[in-house]
Amino acid sequence: MNVLVIGSGGREHALVWKIAQSPLVEKVYCAPGNPGTARLGENVDIRVDDLPGLLDFARRQKIDLTVVGPELPLSLGVVDLFEEYGLKIFGARRNAAFIEASKAFAKELMKKYQVPTAAYEVFTEVDPAVAFIDRIGTPIVIKADGLAAGKGVVIAQDRDEAVQAVTDMLSGSAFGDAGAKVVIEEFLRGEEASFLAFTDGKNIIPLASAQDHKAVFDGDQGPNTGGMGAYSPAPVVTPAIHEKAMAEVMRRTVDGMAAEGRPYRGVLYAGLMIDGESVKTLEFNARFGDPECQPLLMRLKSDIVPVLLAVAEGDISNVRLEWHDEASVCVVMAAGGYPGEYRKGDEIRGLDGGGAMDDLVVFHAGTTEKGGRYFTNGGRVLGVTARGATVKDAIDKAYQGVVAIEWDGAHYRRDIGRKAIGR
Numbered sequence: 033m034n035v036l037v038i039g040s041g042g043r044e045h046a047l048v049w050k051i052a053q054s055p056l057v058e059k060v061y062c063a064p065g066n067p068g069t070a071r072l073g074e075n076v077d078i079r080v081d082d083l084p085g086l087l088d089f090a091r092r093q094k095i096d097l098t099v100v101g102p103e104l105p106l107s108l109g110v111v112d113l114f115e116e117y118g119l120k121i122f123g124a125r126r127n128a129a130f131i132e133a134s135k136a137f138a139k140e141l142m143k144k145y146q147v148p149t150a151a152y153e154v155f156t157e158v159d160p161a162v163a164f165i166d167r168i169g170t171p172i173v174i175k176a177d178g179l180a181a182g183k184g185v186v187i188a189q190d191r192d193e194a195v196q197a198v199t200d201m202l203s204g205s206a207f208g209d210a211g212a213k214v215v216i217e218e219f220l221r222g223e224e225a226s227f228l229a230f231t232d233g234k235n236i237i238p239l240a241s242a243q244d245h246k247a248v249f250d251g252d253q254g255p256n257t258g259g260m261g262a263y264s265p266a267p268v269v270t271p272a273i274h275e276k277a278m279a280e281v282m283r284r285t286v287d288g289m290a291a292e293g294r295p296y297r298g299v300l301y302a303g304l305m306i307d308g309e310s311v312k313t314l315e316f317n318a319r320f321g322d323p324e325c326q327p328l329l330m331r332l333k334s335d336i337v338p339v340l341l342a343v344a345e346g347d348i349s350n351v352r353l354e355w356h357d358e359a360s361v362c363v364v365m366a367a368g369g370y371p372g373e374y375r376k377g378d379e380i381r382g383l384d385g386g387g388a389m390d391d392l393v394v395f396h397a398g399t400t401e402k403g404g405r406y407f408t409n410g411g412r413v414l415g416v417t418a419r420g421a422t423v424k425d426a427i428d429k430a431y432q433g434v435v436a437i438e439w440d441g442a443h444y445r446r447d448i449g450r451k452a453i454g455r
């Protein structure tokens with residue numbers, strides 16, 4: 033069969049890498065893809081938000097399955113459009129992807145269906161928001177309602193910072209329309225984990241546990257990014273926590289979405305805050321995490337294509353996932369300046385030494401290729417991903433890959449996976 037992957041990041045390179053290994057697959061296309069996906073299949077120059085262009089391509093090329101990576105095309109309704117034309121597509125429909133596209137909606141859903149989450153209120157005006165901040169005190173968390181590429185959350189340590197964040201968002205100077213509404217919520221302590229599951233709207237099949245590293249600097253310091261690295265499994269997700277997350281977060285959310293007339297089909301990602309026995313939901317995403325997808329797919333033993341197909345067809349009751357026992361780690365290498373304004377066009381050296389092995393893969397994200405040379409072209413540039421017998425082995429192997437690669441301004445965290453060893 034022919035498969036089309038929509039997107040161009042590290043997550044999509046990992047999806048193309050895994051899908052291309054399936055004996056069921058003849059050819060994988062990626063729209064628009066990156067130099068990493070070009071090596072495994074064929075890139076097609078269609079933007080992720082060009083829905084008519086994507087549909088037209090899928091129909092002409094007789095694509096048997098389309099897999100959506102990022103949130104933007106989901107929230108624009110790419111799944112609804114493909115389904116209207118009888119095409120198979122993996123991803124959440126527009127009204128289900130709303131769980132990510134609106135944080136206010138996600139919070140209201142959680143309240144209604146008793147999904148544990150931080151206490152909160154939603155505001156569209158500065159004055160009542162400031163009154164709420166004064167009532168709750170700091171630290172406090174301010175979130176832009178809409179999509180903001182993982183950067184619409186401010187953890188304010190003092191009143192000035194909180195008031196500034198609310199004012200910036202509600203005045204439209206930060207995040208435009210995405211900030212026209214803000215969610216203000218209680219600051220939660222604990223350790224985060226990314227809990228992902230496939231669902232057909234009824235059945236829920238959890239993926240292996242994973243943990244992201246959101247802050248840009250070692251020790252979780254500095255501003256938040258889209259994710260500077262990830263590993264799997266995450267020991268913070270003990271069997272008891274796993275059970276709780278399935279029962280109180282996943283089951284209630286999937287049932288709640290169905291009851292709301294927004295049946296959820298696809299991969300549902302819950303960002304969890306775990307503190308002792310307590311599990312609370314920070315957010316939902318309607319897609320695979322990036323970079324969590326990279327280590328997760330490296331640990332997935334099963335062919336992913338029948339799984340994606342079963343989700344697209346709406347029945348996963350016969351799906352079983354098998355995982356490698358080994359651990360995997362992805363270290364993100366970022367461009368100078370990221371997550372602020374960042375450099376582009378720096379030549380990347382040492383890429384070819386860095387891995388075409390089964391257990392060490394350099395996933396491309398923000399790169400471009402000219403005449404066999406590679407240059408930086410995005411904030412998160414590469415995701416060096418390794419599998420090893422233990423998390424320590426996987427970390428060592430990933431960093432061996434990382435140190436072989438360099439460009440002007442490159443930076444990465446040196447502590448990816450350390451929390452897992454700490455346990």
Ligand code: AMP
Nearest residue numbers: 150173185217218219220246303314315
């Ligand atoms: P979100 O996009 O809602 O997951 O927020 C991004 C990041 O901000 C999370 O991964 C957490 O690191 C942090 N965060 C969000 N909400 C809270 C909260 N209520 N308490 C503490 N940290 C939070």
Ligand code: GLY
Nearest residue numbers: 258259321322323
């Ligand atoms: N790595 C976090 C995310 O994909 O939202």
